[in-house]
Amino acid sequence: MATDELAGVQSVESVQSETTTKRYPVAPGVQLNVRSGPGTGYPVVKVLPTGVSVPINCQCPGTTVAGPYGTSNIWDNIANGQYVSDAYVRTGSDGYVAVRCG
Template sequence: MDGMDAVGTKDASDGTAAAVTTATVTAASTTRYPVAPGYRVNVRSGPGTQYPIVRSLPLGATVAISCQKYGEWITGPYGTTRIWDCVAPGEYVSDAYVRTGSDGLVAPRCA
């Protein structure tokens, strides 16, 4: 790579409150992974440096990985890999810049 909730309750008998609570718990328990210290990592629209940069992560950022896919091989502070992490819809960063503690996938494969 080249540099690269509010909680509310509601008294409802239709199950709405339960749905809000479940969604909030799921969002609160999402694992976040740190980006390599000292790097402002580029976020791209696809799994490779040929995809446009859509934004850059600030120093000290953490990311939630929704899914992962294979793409271009990248060497970074956490090794060489072709795994790319989806950090938002249509936004990817190379796993070589994210400390997941694994050389393999830590999230489901992207569709």
């Protein structure tokens, strides 16, 4: 394969991997705490503004939280060392929608 062709293939693969992580909306009107781990006992590392959508890289069990989308012990990993309660994210499911963190 020619170098130009190979470069084209690599860029297509990187674009595909960037677009495969689905984003989910945070509950309307909510400024959501982002924590360093999957539970309310972990420190808040930042607060998401209202009207955002988040990627879910993986999910894991943690502290049970009641929110606009029910009561859940599922926590969504949205970035390295950043977790939000799934009870505040509209995934369309009461269960896991991504692979388990681990």
